[in-house]
Amino acid sequence: MYGVGILKGLGVTIRHFFNTYVEDLRYVGKKLNNTQEFERRQGVDSTGLYTVQYPEEKIAVPERFRFVPFLVVEDDDHPERPGHDWCTSCGICPKVCPPQCIWIVRSEDPVTKRPIPEPEAFFIDIDICMNCGLCAEYCPFDAIKMDHDYELADYDRTGIGVHIHDKEKLSKPFSYWRKIAPTTAWEEAVDRGGWEHIDVIKQKQKSGAPIAKPGPTWDSPYVPPIVPVKEEAPAAETAQAGGEAVGTAAEAAPVEMSAEDAAKEERRKKREAALARKHAKEQGGEG
Amino acid sequence: MTDQMIAPVRPETVDVDAAIGILKERFPDAVKDDTREGYVGVVVERSQLVEVATAIRDELGFDYLSSATAVDYLGIEDSMEMVYHAYRISGGKPLVFKAQTPRENSSIPSLIDIWPGVDFQEREAYDLYGISFPGHPNQKRILMWEGFNGHPMRKDWKEAYYEAELKPFESRWPKGYVRRSEELNIFGKNVAYPADFDLSRLSDDTEASLYAGMGLGVDVEALNSDEELKTDRLVVNLGPHHPSTHGVFRMVVTLNGETIETLEPVMGYLHRNHEKIGERNAWNHNMPFTDRLDYISSMSNNLGYALAVEQLMSRGMRYTPPTYRAEVIRVLMVELTRIVNHLWAIGFLLNDLGAFFTPALYAIAEREKILDFFEATAGSRLMCNYMRFGGVFKDIPERIRSTANLLNDKVRDFETTQYLTQLITETLPRAVDELDTFLTDSEIIKTRTIGVGYLPTETAIAYSAAGPLLRGSGVAYDVRRAEPYSIYPELDFDVAVRYNGDIYDRYLLRIDEMRESLRILKQILPRLERTKGESFFSGNKAVYMPRVAIGEAYGRVENPKGELGYYVVSQGDPKGPQNPWRYHVRAPSFINLTVLGQMCKGQKVADVVAILGSIDIVLGETDR
Numbered sequence: 001m002y003g004v005g006i007l008k009g010l011g012v013t014i015r016h017f018f019n020t021y022v023e024d025l026r027y028v029g030k031k032l033n034n035t036q037e038f039e040r041r042q043g044v045d046s047t048g049l050y051t052v053q054y055p056e057e058k059i060a061v062p063e064r065f066r067f068v069p070f071l072v073v074e075d076d077d078h079p080e081r082p083g084h085d086w087c088t089s090c091g092i093c094p095k096v097c098p099p100q101c102i103w104i105v106r107s108e109d110p111v112t113k114r115p116i117p118e119p120e121a122f123f124i125d126i127d128i129c130m131n132c133g134l135c136a137e138y139c140p141f142d143a144i145k146m147d148h149d150y151e152l153a154d155y156d157r158t159g160i161g162v163h164i165h166d167k168e169k170l171s172k173p174f175s176y177w178r179k180i181a182p183t184t185a186w187e188e189a190v191d192r193g194g195w196e197h198i199d200v201i202k203q204k205q206k207s208g209a210p211i212a213k214p215g216p217t218w219d220s221p222y223v224p225p226i227v228p229v230k231e232e233a234p235a236a237e238t239a240q241a242g243g244e245a246v247g248t249a250a251e252a253a254p255v256e257m258s259a260e261d262a263a264k265e266e267r268r269k270k271r272e273a274a275l276a277r278k279h280a281k282e283q284g285g286e287g
Numbered sequence: 288m289t290d291q292m293i294a295p296v297r298p299e300t301v302d303v304d305a306a307i308g309i310l311k312e313r314f315p316d317a318v319k320d321d322t323r324e325g326y327v328g329v330v331v332e333r334s335q336l337v338e339v340a341t342a343i344r345d346e347l348g349f350d351y352l353s354s355a356t357a358v359d360y361l362g363i364e365d366s367m368e369m370v371y372h373a374y375r376i377s378g379g380k381p382l383v384f385k386a387q388t389p390r391e392n393s394s395i396p397s398l399i400d401i402w403p404g405v406d407f408q409e410r411e412a413y414d415l416y417g418i419s420f421p422g423h424p425n426q427k428r429i430l431m432w433e434g435f436n437g438h439p440m441r442k443d444w445k446e447a448y449y450e451a452e453l454k455p456f457e458s459r460w461p462k463g464y465v466r467r468s469e470e471l472n473i474f475g476k477n478v479a480y481p482a483d484f485d486l487s488r489l490s491d492d493t494e495a496s497l498y499a500g501m502g503l504g505v506d507v508e509a510l511n512s513d514e515e516l517k518t519d520r521l522v523v524n525l526g527p528h529h530p531s532t533h534g535v536f537r538m539v540v541t542l543n544g545e546t547i548e549t550l551e552p553v554m555g556y557l558h559r560n561h562e563k564i565g566e567r568n569a570w571n572h573n574m575p576f577t578d579r580l581d582y583i584s585s586m587s588n589n590l591g592y593a594l595a596v597e598q599l600m601s602r603g604m605r606y607t608p609p610t611y612r613a614e615v616i617r618v619l620m621v622e623l624t625r626i627v628n629h630l631w632a633i634g635f636l637l638n639d640l641g642a643f644f645t646p647a648l649y650a651i652a653e654r655e656k657i658l659d660f661f662e663a664t665a666g667s668r669l670m671c672n673y674m675r676f677g678g679v680f681k682d683i684p685e686r687i688r689s690t691a692n693l694l695n696d697k698v699r700d701f702e703t704t705q706y707l708t709q710l711i712t713e714t715l716p717r718a719v720d721e722l723d724t725f726l727t728d729s730e731i732i733k734t735r736t737i738g739v740g741y742l743p744t745e746t747a748i749a750y751s752a753a754g755p756l757l758r759g760s761g762v763a764y765d766v767r768r769a770e771p772y773s774i775y776p777e778l779d780f781d782v783a784v785r786y787n788g789d790i791y792d793r794y795l796l797r798i799d800e801m802r803e804s805l806r807i808l809k810q811i812l813p814r815l816e817r818t819k820g821e822s823f824f825s826g827n828k829a830v831y832m833p834r835v836a837i838g839e840a841y842g843r844v845e846n847p848k849g850e851l852g853y854y855v856v857s858q859g860d861p862k863g864p865q866n867p868w869r870y871h872v873r874a875p876s877f878i879n880l881t882v883l884g885q886m887c888k889g890q891k892v893a894d895v896v897a898i899l900g901s902i903d904i905v906l907g908e909t910d911r
């Protein structure tokens with residue numbers, strides 16, 4: 001019958017129209033700028049249509065979101081090497097970059113002319129960068145990472161330091177990386193065997209100094225401090241506890257386990273994590 | 288049964304090797320095995336190419352020419368060659384045949400009378416390689432403009448931003464000579480020309496030659512004297528800037544009244560010489576570039592390229608095929624991509640029919656959720672860059688979460704398995720059903736689409752149409768079944784097929800295909816669970832410049848828009864960094880357009896837009 005199709009079509013529009021406003025009415029006044037609401041509206045259960053009110057409201061990006069890379073440097077309050085580059089100018093990322101938008105000047109010792117593992121200059125042309133993430137993927141030192149900051153518009157696109165980011169503009173502290181990508185940062189730290197730069201860890205392993213190790217699970221509230229504070233007993237203790245947990249996990253991983261053993265191991269890890277949480281809570285209560 | 292055993296083997300059923308044997312017997316002088324290391328198929332003497340090709344199609348039954356492309360072997364053999372991949376529409380391996388020509392005055396007979404589908408591909412080879420095709424009725428440039436100087440895919444042609452032959456460039460490390468690449472441009476900042484540059488010398492006769500064949504300046508009175516209604520013949524340009532062309536694409540049509548007499552697609556506005564870039568790149572550099580082809584289905588573009596290169600790598604030493612988990616994840620991703628693409632295609636078809644954007648937005652509402660998953664897994668919604676040679680970039684995350692970051696403190700958090708299960712078993716089927724309920728019976732859609740843009744089965748095969756265009760015309764040809772890859776053989780699904788060959792059937796077919804994809808995805812979910820924790824990558828993930836064995840390979844996948852093929856040739860020197868010698872993309876959108884003129888003939892001008900929409904093209908891939 002003619003006309004039914006049109007009515008049906010209009011019906012869809014009307015349904016969406018009302019759904020949208022039903023939502024508005026039900027959550028009157030708190031639809032915007034409300035964490036829970038935003039989450040629900042963006043979730044799988046949301047109904048109706050809504051607009052993300054950019055730039056007041058922004059969709060939170062997932063951890064693996066990639067935009068123009070940045071360089072990891074040590075935090076400013078790092079006791080041994082504040083602000084030191086993680087990059088060793090090994091030259092892998094400029095080779096692996098598909099549009100070839102990374103330029104690195106390797107430092108040289110003025111006397112011996114031997115290369116120093118720290119770049120003298122580092123440039124990325126963000127007009128050319130295609131945000132592919134290959135540099136971050138292949139960097140063996142976890143020194144270059146993909147950023148979440150996608151608002152890079154500028155009035156001028158020419159000149160170095162504007163759209164060709166130089167080292168100063170590229171460098172961001174390690175704590176920033178931990179903040180925007182906690183899981184990934186944790187996984188990488190587990191692979192390295194500690195929170196610090198791989199070279200530092202190796203050195204410390206040699207000298208026997210304490211190494212800050214990541215906790216057993218990335219989202220456990222117990223995350224050891226990045227820098228172990230030697231004077232205070234409780235902090236040192238926690239660092240040790242963390243080290244233990246990771247040590248066992250790392251040992252257990254490569255060995256092939258039966259399902260039963262794995263389950264046991266799993267329970268053990270959970271118990272440890274729970275203990276650690278309890279410990280942390282007690283500490284918090286005292287403080 | 289006994290009959291069959293007694294009857295002689297029919298040549299159109301023998302396998303490829305036997306077919307080559309028959310061919311060599313018939314043309315002992317013209318057909319030789321391709322004996323180069325890592326190459327397959329036969330080399331055909333170009334003077335007899337047409338006869339041999341006819342035999343291949345008619346006697347041996349290789350009736351579907353998937354790809355025809357040129358390669359320049361400057362410095363290796365100092366010749367150029369055309370490479371053809373012919374398949375049987377019933378499935379199976381290709382018969383690869385090649386014809387060689389010297390680089391100077393290169394010419395190879397056109398195969399357009401045997402496979403009309405080579406039309407655009409030969410024009411492309413003429414345009415980019417300068418091979419001329421005697422017998423081609425319309426040998427013009429297709430991607431570059433008429434009057435362009437040189438043939439850019441030739442190995443000795445250098446682009447304006449030329450820096451060095453191969454990446455990685457020396458100037459990047461350890462002494463990084465930073466500069467803006469615009470400074471490499473011979474025209475400086477895009478506005479200043481060299482002193483001796485004479486603009487008036489630049490001529491562009493494309494337009495004139497385009498219109499000349501289209502009946503401009505015809506005496507209307509004389510032409511239409513018998514008809515009751517006097518109609519004028521008119522050349523109309525649809526596009527390049529037209530909302531219905533899905534990008535920068537132009538159709539020049541001659542109209543007789545409202546009826547279309549001829550239609551010629553004009554393309555290349557988005558041409559960036561993807562393949563030249565691909566040949567400067569190293570092997571793994573190309574992966575993110577493939578995202579930019581069909582930017583709606585980057586996951587499956589990635590997969591096609593990975594398959595082609597893995598084929599090559601498997602011939603070298605120290606290669607382990609992708610792990611099972613990697614294959615499971617790959618199929619999960621490409622099938623989700625198919626749904627994304629078809630939702631988009633159907634939404635836009637409605638757009639093209641005149642229902643502006645409202646239906647399109649409803650159609651893509653669920654697509655958003657798939658893209659969220661892509662973003663959480665691969666890091667980007669469209670430019671996924673997710674597949675690697677030997678696996679994938681990273682495993683699926685445990686949680687799809689957006690944690691506090693500098694831009695927004697609001698938090699989203701889903702358990703991935705739960706999210707996927709809900710998506711695949713509830714949300715997406717509901718969305719597909721919804722489209723089905725509201726659109727399939729709509730009388731407007733039916734009147735506008737049934738019987739419009741008819742493409743007969745034989746024409747579809749002859750014109751190398753692929754994907755929904757081919758299957759909508761009654762050919763159950765799907766690479767996933769015809770030449771299976773990944774874990775498709777163990778998955779249970781049907782090849783959707785419809786028989787009427789009009790817009791409506793192509794629309795129905797897309798709905799069917801989404802349902803089949805959901806069926807596959809439902810089988811993928813338990814496999815994902817089962818392989819949890821297994822390795823998603825085989826081999827050494829830290830290898831950033833993979834070594835690729837010498838030879839050629841053609842990897843193809845069933846992309847949502849049709850068959851996507853990558854023809855890659857490796858001539859790498861085993862020590863230095865390796866780059867592809869040839870990197871060719873058989874783009875379904877490009878080749879599917881060959882038949883557009885045919886389909887539009889005799890239709891009304893308003894239908895052109897809908898017909899184009901039903902092919903479902905994307906210009907990133909068409910123009911490359």
Ligand code: SF4
Binds near residue numbers: 087089093140
């Ligand atoms: S790969 Fe990493 S360490 Fe090497 S140069 Fe690049 S950023 Fe520096």
Ligand code: SF4
Binds near residue numbers: 096131133
């Ligand atoms: S993200 Fe890709 S394009 Fe950008 S700098 Fe890194 S490797 Fe180069």
